[in-house]
Amino acid sequence: MSVIELAANGVVYSSIIVLASIGLSLIYSIAGFANFAHGDTMTVGAYATLVAFGLIGGVGFTILGVPLGFFAAVGVGIAAAAVVAVVTQRMVYDALDVGSIGLLITSIGIAFIYRALIQMGFGADTVRYDIPSLRPIESLQQYGVLITAHDLATVLSAALLVTGLHVLLQHTDLGRKMRAMADNPDLARVSGIRTYRVKLWSWVIGAGLAGAGGAFLGLFNQLSPRMGFNLLLVVFAAVILGGIGSVYGAVLGGFLIGMIVEMTPLLSRVGVPIGIEYAEAVAFLIMVAILLVRPTGIAGDTAEGGGV
Amino acid sequence: MSRFDPRTLGDELTFTEVLVSVVLGFVALALLLSLAAGRLGPSYFLFLFGLAGMYALLSLGLNAQWGFGGLINFSVAAFFGIGAYGAALMTAGNSPIAGGFSPLIGLIVALLVAAIVAVAIGVPTLRLRADYLAIATLGLAEVIRLFLRNERQWTNGSAGIRGIPSFFEGWPLLGTFPQTMPTLEIVIVVGSPITLGTQFWRQLLNVSLLLAFLGGAFFVLRRAQQSPWGRVLRTIRSDEDLAKALGKNTFAFKMQAFVLGSVIMALAGVFYAHLNLFVNPGDLDPITTFYVWVAVILGGSGSNRGALLGGFVVVAIREGSRFLNDFAWFPIDGAPLRLLLIGLLIVLVMRFRPQGVLPPQRELIWPSAIEGSSTPERPTSGVRERKGGSGGGGGNGNDGGDNDE
Numbered sequence: 001m002s003v004i005e006l007a008a009n010g011v012v013y014s015s016i017i018v019l020a021s022i023g024l025s026l027i028y029s030i031a032g033f034a035n036f037a038h039g040d041t042m043t044v045g046a047y048a049t050l051v052a053f054g055l056i057g058g059v060g061f062t063i064l065g066v067p068l069g070f071f072a073a074v075g076v077g078i079a080a081a082a083v084v085a086v087v088t089q090r091m092v093y094d095a096l097d098v099g100s101i102g103l104l105i106t107s108i109g110i111a112f113i114y115r116a117l118i119q120m121g122f123g124a125d126t127v128r129y130d131i132p133s134l135r136p137i138e139s140l141q142q143y144g145v146l147i148t149a150h151d152l153a154t155v156l157s158a159a160l161l162v163t164g165l166h167v168l169l170q171h172t173d174l175g176r177k178m179r180a181m182a183d184n185p186d187l188a189r190v191s192g193i194r195t196y197r198v199k200l201w202s203w204v205i206g207a208g209l210a211g212a213g214g215a216f217l218g219l220f221n222q223l224s225p226r227m228g229f230n231l232l233l234v235v236f237a238a239v240i241l242g243g244i245g246s247v248y249g250a251v252l253g254g255f256l257i258g259m260i261v262e263m264t265p266l267l268s269r270v271g272v273p274i275g276i277e278y279a280e281a282v283a284f285l286i287m288v289a290i291l292l293v294r295p296t297g298i299a300g301d302t303a304e305g306g307g308v
Numbered sequence: 309m310s311r312f313d314p315r316t317l318g319d320e321l322t323f324t325e326v327l328v329s330v331v332l333g334f335v336a337l338a339l340l341l342s343l344a345a346g347r348l349g350p351s352y353f354l355f356l357f358g359l360a361g362m363y364a365l366l367s368l369g370l371n372a373q374w375g376f377g378g379l380i381n382f383s384v385a386a387f388f389g390i391g392a393y394g395a396a397l398m399t400a401g402n403s404p405i406a407g408g409f410s411p412l413i414g415l416i417v418a419l420l421v422a423a424i425v426a427v428a429i430g431v432p433t434l435r436l437r438a439d440y441l442a443i444a445t446l447g448l449a450e451v452i453r454l455f456l457r458n459e460r461q462w463t464n465g466s467a468g469i470r471g472i473p474s475f476f477e478g479w480p481l482l483g484t485f486p487q488t489m490p491t492l493e494i495v496i497v498v499g500s501p502i503t504l505g506t507q508f509w510r511q512l513l514n515v516s517l518l519l520a521f522l523g524g525a526f527f528v529l530r531r532a533q534q535s536p537w538g539r540v541l542r543t544i545r546s547d548e549d550l551a552k553a554l555g556k557n558t559f560a561f562k563m564q565a566f567v568l569g570s571v572i573m574a575l576a577g578v579f580y581a582h583l584n585l586f587v588n589p590g591d592l593d594p595i596t597t598f599y600v601w602v603a604v605i606l607g608g609s610g611s612n613r614g615a616l617l618g619g620f621v622v623v624a625i626r627e628g629s630r631f632l633n634d635f636a637w638f639p640i641d642g643a644p645l646r647l648l649l650i651g652l653l654i655v656l657v658m659r660f661r662p663q664g665v666l667p668p669q670r671e672l673i674w675p676s677a678i679e680g681s682s683t684p685e686r687p688t689s690g691v692r693e694r695k696g697g698s699g700g701g702g703g704n705g706n707d708g709g710d711n712d713e
Contacts, residue, residue, distance in 0.1 A: 109654025116648035284447030
């Protein structure tokens with residue numbers, strides 16, 4: 001595989017990681033704990049999309065080989081992930097008084113509950129959306145790039161969502177409050193921001209983006225109850241690389257980690273004997289290295305972030 | 309020793325302790341009855357007991373790290389796997405690297421490798437903040453799992469390693485104990501006799517081995533917890549800066565706890581290899597780590613007897629949900645049910661009893677330190693006599709134990 005082909009795959013994979021890592025980073029800084037249920041929130045989004053797409057069907061014209069009905073179904077998936085996360089926050093996390101480590105451990109339990117319920121409803125086997133898979137786009141093949149129209153749809157949707165989030169953060173009242181809270185929750189509170197409401201909105205946005213990431217991950221591979229949990233550590237690597245609490249850092253970190261994972265085959269070409277099977281291991285080692293050398297990540301400021 | 313006087317034993321137990329004892333008593337009674345009635349095969353029962361003890365051993369190891377020192381280690385499965393693979397690779401017939409060694413050598417090698425890996429992981433990560441440590445150890449555990457799965461020339465890859473001998477193979481007397489023991493048949497309920505064959509004697513040996521491991525680990529940890537070393541670790545857990553201000557090298561203490569716990573986890577892995585006689589990379593699945601976490605949190609962080617209890621409860625959930633699959637009318641598959649129960653258990657414990665069912669109480673205190681204050685009318689030796697001898701007026705030495713330091 002050529003470098004350009006690996007890079008193209010990397011962009012597609014990255015866009016999914018980016019969607020997931022924004023939410024994880026937001027929740028890490030605003031809710032104050034490492035949410036181990038984030039990967040399974042992606043799974044919730046994917047399976048909700050599957051159900052909604054089954055109900056809606058491929059109505060309307062197709063954009064990039066994806067029927068319009070699928071985009072509507074992704075919307076349902078986003079909403080479902082957000083609702084599930086907010087309900088969990090109000091019923092479980094809010095009622096706890098156990099500190100950030102206790103919340104972290106609780107979120108593992110939540111992750112298992114999500115996954116168990118999905119597995120009970122849909123079985124442990126992999127499933128696919130009812131969309132015929134496509135051949136790579138002809139006109140790009142001459143450059144050695146093998147990506148399908150579905151991949152292109154994934155990248156464009158992710159770009160659209162990230163742009164929307166950027167507008168929200170920079171140009172709306174809620175966005176300014178969220179940035180203020182991620183920066184310094186106490187200061188935000190004494191400034192009269194209703195922090196509880198902003199916290200709920202961060203859950204909505206973070207889980208919603210994770211749901212979208214899960215939906216497109218299902219289009220990229222297939223759906224299985226473990227799909228999100230398997231990706232969780234890669235997403236953590238992206239968040240830590242980007243800097244916890246920074247949305248833009250998460251975008252950058254997600255992009256870099258996604259590229260690194262997909263470009264791992266290049267290592268053996270330059271003489272480093274690390275095969276594709278260690279792609280994720282490379283990401284984890286980078287994560288540990290970042291934690292040691294610069295725990296604030298690329299975009300993080302020097303002050304201690306949320307958490308403990 | 310007043311603590312072991314049966315007349316006062318009941319007074320010192322808390323309500324929960326009594327409740328737990330009663331429930332455990334009923335469970336034990338039910339198991340004994342079903343054994344006697346021939347509903348539960350004795351060798352399968354011993355296998356389950358071995359599995360429960362193995363989880364208890366893993367929980368003890370994690371307790372040394374999280375309960376004593378507050379280290380969030382999410383690489384339990386990795387150290388368990390290192391122990392299992394270390395023993396398997398050294399002793400198994402089809403081992404790709406060494407093979408054919410005595411299980412004792414396998415045990416030593418496995419524990420040594422686990423200690424070395426623990427130091428290698430601990431040196432970079434133990435300086436990290438608690439939540440970063442959790443993420444980093446989970447990542448490194450996955451690296452170890454990927455390594456064992458992909459390096460086929462050393463580990464057989466996902467095919468796993470078969471042909472592991474039982475731990476006592478080649479030992480005089482014990483090596484052939486299961487074969488030489490006669491097959492016994494005991495009839496308690498007429499019509500369903502209990503057969504004690506070779507399989508039973510083999511499992512009996514396994515369980516004795518486990519009890520030896522478990523007992524050894526339990527007493528080492530109990531001693532460690534009560535010692536000055538354990539006190540420093542508890543200080544680090546609640547306030548690391550304070551421990552530093554007191555002049556303690558907190559990194560060294562955390563490293564010692566990390567290595568100690570990891571070696572105990574590897575010990576559980578060694579036992580598993582000789583119990584199951586087959587290991588594969590699936591044994592390093594992160595779910596094992598979280599099973600052990602559930603056991604420790606449920607039992608009570610920092611409590612060794614809580615870790616024992618937690619280990620048994622986890623196996624009850626694990627094997628109980630498997631058992632439910634035998635009933636055709638039961639609509640839910642065992643695997644997701646197990647996951648659901650574990651998840652619910654974590655959430656419920658964190659919500660309603662974050663300190664666990666059996667939180668550490670007197671076990672944190674050196675026994676002689678509470679003797680004076682809990683039973684004042686009992687004449688005690690040791691501390692009080694020394695105080696009296698130094699001319700402090702032996703008559704009202706009631707507070708002798710407290711002023712010991």
